[in-house]
Amino acid sequence: MKLVxxxxxxxxxxxxxxxxxxxxxxxxxxxxxxGLALLAYAKLLDRAAAAMPPPEREG
Incomplete structure (x- = not known):
């Protein structure tokens, strides 16, 4: 966590x-x-969020 x-x-x-x-x-x-750097960072975050598994639902 500290490295993140x-x-x-x-x-x-x-x-x-x-x-x-x-x-x-x-x-x-x-x-x-x-502006270009922020656009590139937003694209990187979008790819990272898409690669994350969906949260498990308890029920």
Whole structure:
């Protein structure tokens, strides 16, 4: 569980550093990079959610 939290935090840190680095060169380009990265992350989360088995129902 600690590795999951650590990987999530490092992913956010890396995302922020990439966007900040691009913003030092060109602010509109940083907005484009941030949008593309968030779209890619949303697609990754969608695939991960689809791969999870459905919850078991008790009854």
């Amino acid at each position: 939290i650590l990987s999530w935090l490092l992913g956010i840190l890396g995302f922020g550093l990439v966007v900040a680095g691009v913003a030092m060169v060109n602010v509109p380009a940083a907005c484009v990079v941030a």
